[in-house]
Amino acid sequence: MSFVTVANLFQSYDRRPILERVNVSVAEGEFISIVGASGCGKSTFLRLLLAQEEPTRGTISIAGAPPAREPGLDRGIVFQRYSVFPHMTVRENIVAGESLRRGWGRFWGAERRAALTRADETLARVGLDHVAGQYPATLSGGMQQRLAIAQALMARPKVLLLDEPFGALDPGTRLSMHAFLTDLRAETGMTVFMVTHDLEEAFKLGDRVLVFDKTRWDPQDPSLNGATITYDFDARNGGIPFQTLQEELDDLQPA
Numbered sequence: 581m582s583f584v585t586v587a588n589l590f591q592s593y594d595r596r597p598i599l600e601r602v603n604v605s606v607a608e609g610e611f612i613s614i615v616g617a618s619g620c621g622k623s624t625f626l627r628l629l630l631a632q633e634e635p636t637r638g639t640i641s642i643a644g645a646p647p648a649r650e651p652g653l654d655r656g657i658v659f660q661r662y663s664v665f666p667h668m669t670v671r672e673n674i675v676a677g678e679s680l681r682r683g684w685g686r687f688w689g690a691e692r693r694a695a696l697t698r699a700d701e702t703l704a705r706v707g708l709d710h711v712a713g714q715y716p717a718t719l720s721g722g723m724q725q726r727l728a729i730a731q732a733l734m735a736r737p738k739v740l741l742l743d744e745p746f747g748a749l750d751p752g753t754r755l756s757m758h759a760f761l762t763d764l765r766a767e768t769g770m771t772v773f774m775v776t777h778d779l780e781e782a783f784k785l786g787d788r789v790l791v792f793d794k795t796r797w798d799p800q801d802p803s804l805n806g807a808t809i810t811y812d813f814d815a816r817n818g819g820i821p822f823q824t825l826q827e828e829l830d831d832l833q834p835a
């Protein structure tokens with residue numbers, strides 16, 4: 581059954597089409613990777629899922645209803661650059677993530693102590709308990725990004741939106757973040773949309789890989805048409821279609 585349904589979505593800015601005829605159905609718990617050329621509207625698509633913008637045309641539904649306009653209630657978002665609060669300690673950042681779920685209601689007294697204990701448990705889970713009292717600027721890039729993901733998850737979003745979350749990380753840290761995200765996803769069963777420029781990452785982490793591209797191209801006016809989903813690859817079980825095909829062809833080769 582479809583959990584996130586996008587139907588006939590169009591988005592234009594100043595009459596310039598960015599997205600056109602975007603249709604997709606996503607089941608609960610699926611991990612959707614999104615790839616496509618720079619400027620083709622991938623981040624715009626995430627912003628529409630986040631209800632930060634109204635589509636020019638078309639509808640989005642999450643669990644049968646339009647996405648809530650308040651951030652953090654059913655969707656968490658993590659950007660390429662660590663979207664944490666620089667003036668708060670690591671622990672306070674996690675508590676702030678949880679308070680988002682309550683529409684930024686603050687914790688006081690016993691409730692605050694309980695929230696701090698939960699924050700410490702989360703930090704232990706993501707391996708940041710030893711830096712709980714530090715400020716984000718004192719952490720490495722990977723640690724800041726782990727904090728950003730942990731903070732987004734504290735609001736227990738049904739849908740996690742990731743916009744090139746590992747783009748700024750070195751290759752080793754990136755690999756450990758992949759493992760971290762895979763574990764978290766297995767634990768929480770949440771639905772994930774991740775924009776990435778790294779095809780290998782898209783196929784490794786995603787159940788499906790959506791490619792955004794223009795189907796029509798006017799050489800006189802390249803911005804005349806918007807992008808849509810041109811491919812929807814099943815990436816489960818290493819199932820890159822052309823790769824699978826190649827393996828089958830290899831099997832047919834005489835030894």
Ligand SMILES: Nc1ncnc2c1ncn2[C@@H]1O[C@H](COP(=O)(O)OP(=O)(O)OP(=O)(O)O)[C@@H](O)[C@H]1O
Pocket residue numbers: 593594598616617618619620621622623624625
């Ligand atoms: N609020 C806005 N007003 C006007 N134009 C916008 C607005 N937001 C995005 N655009 C334009 O829409 C196009 C798509 O932008 P978007 O950031 O969604 O692309 P992208 O695929 O995420 O790019 P990249 O891979 O480089 O991050 C760009 O040409 C951008 O300039």
